[in-house]
Amino acid sequence: MPRDAYQEFVDEGYEPGPGDLVAVFRVAPAEGLSVRDAAARVAAESSVGTWTTLSVKPSLYDRLRARAYRFHSLGDGSWLVWIAYPSELFEEGSIPNLASSVMGNVFGMRAVEALRLEEIRLPRGYVASFPGPGHGVEGVRKILGVESRPILATVPKPKMGYTPEEYGRTAYEILAGGVDLVKDDENVAGQRLCRFEARLREVMKAVERAEKETGERKGYLANVTAPVKEMERRIKLVADYGNKFIMIDFLTAGWAALQHARELAGEYGLAIHGHRAFHAAFTRNPRHGVSMFVVAKLGRLAGLDHLHVGTPGVGKMEARAGEVVEYARVLREPVYKPREGDIIHMEQDWAGLRPVLPVSSGGLHPGNIEPVIRSLGLDIIIQAGGGVIGHPDGPRAGAAAMRQAVEAAVEGVPLEEYAEKHRELARALEKWGHTRPV
Numbered sequence: 390m391p392r393d394a395y396q397e398f399v400d401e402g403y404e405p406g407p408g409d410l411v412a413v414f415r416v417a418p419a420e421g422l423s424v425r426d427a428a429a430r431v432a433a434e435s436s437v438g439t440w441t442t443l444s445v446k447p448s449l450y451d452r453l454r455a456r457a458y459r460f461h462s463l464g465d466g467s468w469l470v471w472i473a474y475p476s477e478l479f480e481e482g483s484i485p486n487l488a489s490s491v492m493g494n495v496f497g498m499r500a501v502e503a504l505r506l507e508e509i510r511l512p513r514g515y516v517a518s519f520p521g522p523g524h525g526v527e528g529v530r531k532i533l534g535v536e537s538r539p540i541l542a543t544v545p546k547p548k549m550g551y552t553p554e555e556y557g558r559t560a561y562e563i564l565a566g567g568v569d570l571v572k573d574d575e576n577v578a579g580q581r582l583c584r585f586e587a588r589l590r591e592v593m594k595a596v597e598r599a600e601k602e603t604g605e606r607k608g609y610l611a612n613v614t615a616p617v618k619e620m621e622r623r624i625k626l627v628a629d630y631g632n633k634f635i636m637i638d639f640l641t642a643g644w645a646a647l648q649h650a651r652e653l654a655g656e657y658g659l660a661i662h663g664h665r666a667f668h669a670a671f672t673r674n675p676r677h678g679v680s681m682f683v684v685a686k687l688g689r690l691a692g693l694d695h696l697h698v699g700t701p702g703v704g705k706m707e708a709r710a711g712e713v714v715e716y717a718r719v720l721r722e723p724v725y726k727p728r729e730g731d732i733i734h735m736e737q738d739w740a741g742l743r744p745v746l747p748v749s750s751g752g753l754h755p756g757n758i759e760p761v762i763r764s765l766g767l768d769i770i771i772q773a774g775g776g777v778i779g780h781p782d783g784p785r786a787g788a789a790a791m792r793q794a795v796e797a798a799v800e801g802v803p804l805e806e807y808a809e810k811h812r813e814l815a816r817a818l819e820k821w822g823h824t825r826p827v
């Protein structure tokens with residue numbers, strides 16, 4: 390491979406301007422290559438280059454070239470590398486195009502032993518070409534009439550096995566007990582034994598009944614994930630039934646499906662719940678893949694109103710507490726600013742795009758949500774499936790216990806003290822115990 394095909398993709402004197410998109414990669418060069426050699430190949434492949442020199446040079450080539458301009462050794466054979474891309478490389482308003490460029494071929498190149506996209510700073514003008522959330526934190530609070538406490542959601546567990554009628558009955562118990570939203574699990578779609586519309590009809594009956602009885606607004610995070618034509622049909626059905634929410638497994642459905650769902654949700658006035666099933670296939674390995682931080686940023690661009698971010702320090706899914714807090718911040722803040730000493734993340738101006746509600750979920754129950762609220766604040770959705778349905782006295786008592794645990798946390802009353810006067814909470818703590826904040 391001739392070296393000179395790549396030299397022009399490294400420019401250590403370069404200073405990125407506000408119109409540049411900047412990506413921070415963790416690069417582990419392949420044996421025999423320097424980090425600069427490897428980074429140059431990544432910059433080339435993700436912008437205008439190829440593996441060899443060319444005898445043609447189109448007029449826009451130099452203008453569109455990416456530049457690796459900063460290198461920071463992590464001391465373990467891998468490096469942080471900053472690459473600047475002119476924003477004209479990317480089509481406005483298209484996540485698939487951005488993804489195919491900066492998170493496309495590069496992960497499979499022989500030049501890298503491992504490669505991870507840690508962060509991307511998006512130019513303000515480029516951000517403004519996306520819709521962002523249609524409702525955002527305030528809009529979703531308004532739909533539900535929940536002013537400042539965390540919003541509560543519950544997945545009927547087990548994941549599957551309910552007929553539509555049984556599902557509807559469980560949904561009613563959950564909502565009547567004090568939870569705001571019933572949520573489909575990620576693998577619940579339109580299977581033969583529990584078809585989408587039949588389930589929707591039953592859950593909407595439950596929503597109406599629970600609303601009448603409690604005087605509160607309720608909703609259904611209906612999983613519309615399906616091949617696109619069918620997804621369209623389901624989104625319309627949800628709107629026809631008068632529900633205000635859809636859920637999409639946007640990483641298995643794909644970014645284009647999500648962007649399409651966002652357009653339809655805009656037409657019908659629906660809010661979108663983003664389930665991130667599949668993310669850990671590429672976010673979990675600290676040396677290779679794409680960070681959840683980047684996924685969160687793309688989710689806000691595309692227009693999710695809610696996004697799963699994990700559970701800081703507690704729960705069933707692997708997560709680093711400090712990182713979960715940064716996902717929540719980048720989803721919610723108008724201008725994200727990295728913390729002192731953080732060399733990976735960059736300031737991100739969201740160009741007025743609405744904030745997204747982070748969803749904390751995975752092994753949560755009344756005894757362990759206090760640290761979640763403490764770390765992530767009140768503008769969150771707390772999802773507990775097993776931690777509601779598994780209550781020793783049933784789903785309705787489980788929902789009440791969750792609501793009581795949230796009230797205790799918001800009011801700053803110690804959980805055990807609150808449990809003295811709230812039986813459902815006391816029974817939940819008997820079963821699951823109390824994880825004190827660390």
Ligand SMILES: O=C(COP(=O)(O)O)[C@H](O)[C@H](O)COP(=O)(O)O
Nearest residue numbers: 697699706750751752772773774775
């Ligand atoms: O089914 C659940 C939680 O069920 P339960 O409340 O019974 O644990 C969600 O799919 C996971 O939280 C997804 O993970 P993440 O939220 O990390 O994406």
Ligand SMILES: [Mg+2]
Nearest residue numbers: 544574575576
């Ligand atoms: Mg699930």
